[in-house]
Amino acid sequence: MRRTARPLTAAALAAVAAGLAAAPAYGDGTTGLEVSPSSVVPGGQVTVATASCGEVGTAGDAGAVGAGVFTLAPSADEGEAIGQFRVPPSAQPGTYEIVATCAEGGRRVTGDLVVTLTSQREPVYPRGSVKTGIGGALGPDPVQTAAGVAALAVAAAGGTWLLHRRARGDGI
Numbered sequence: 001m002r003r004t005a006r007p008l009t010a011a012a013l014a015a016v017a018a019g020l021a022a023a024p025a026y027g028d029g030t031t032g033l034e035v036s037p038s039s040v041v042p043g044g045q046v047t048v049a050t051a052s053c054g055e056v057g058t059a060g061d062a063g064a065v066g067a068g069v070f071t072l073a074p075s076a077d078e079g080e081a082i083g084q085f086r087v088p089p090s091a092q093p094g095t096y097e098i099v100a101t102c103a104e105g106g107r108r109v110t111g112d113l114v115v116t117l118t119s120q121r122e123p124v125y126p127r128g129s130v131k132t133g134i135g136g137a138l139g140p141d142p143v144q145t146a147a148g149v150a151a152l153a154v155a156a157a158g159g160t161w162l163l164h165r166r167a168r169g170d171g172i
Helices: 002-022 142-168
Strands: 034-036 045-050 058-062 068-074 081-086 094-102 108-115
Touching: 034 108, 045 058, 045 068, 045 094, 045 108, 058 081
Parallel strands: none
Antiparallel strands: 034 045, 045 081, 058 068, 058 094, 068 081, 094 108
């Protein structure tokens, strides 16, 4: 029994793999909804486009991100519909599904929109000084800096005097 189970299992796995490879990426062979930019900050403008519905009027839904319903109209590219919406300033960071429903046939196409707190085009640079404790050459209190430099100078002079005296044999 064990000898026939392995070939049957291998054949079943091969059939499943062949079925998955033959399946279209979007169930009905559509190209999906192109979201541009794919990553946006709250308050940003987003453009969506699809060739799946043709040039017929298409309804878009960005309710997941809080932008509500928008319309896709025929674009300059033949067979494509395009629309825009603005992400609300109160939108929270995360990935949201944007949906368009074709007027003919009611087919749904989707795309993902990522809301972030910082724009990828505008790098954020650190500002201010590092809080590392008391003192420092460029610290806020020049009196403390001068006192520290003076203490180091006295210690260096005293150490040099003691080493010089010891080398001469003065008894220390």
